[in-house]
């Protein structure tokens with residue numbers, strides 16, 4: 001069999017937060033925090049503070065490709081417009097220690113390729 005992935009050997013998933021959680025809008029999110037944040041964002045949208053909410057937007061790092069042929073980039077949790085400006089968010093654990101090891105690099109690459117978009121790390125949901 002091909003397709004063996006090291007993290008399957010221990011029965012753990014690749015991400016530490018594996019439980020899917022649905023929000024009030026019926027989406028499936030990767031974590032409870034994310035589902036809760038989605039609900040908060042939709043409340044903000046109802047109140048008119050933000051608009052154009054998107055889930056899991058992908059931002060390519062130029063035309064860079066990874067060894068598997070996929071485009072290199074970062075998938076964030078949410079994107080929206082606030083005061084006419086684009087904002088993206090990634091919902092993180094309460095502690096920076098829980099961040100994935102490549103997050104600082106992805107964050108730096110995002111800032112380099114998308115200087116006009118504000119990236120917010122949301123730790124308190």
Ligand SMILES: [Zn+2]
Nearest residue numbers: 023025027038
């Ligand atoms: Zn949602």
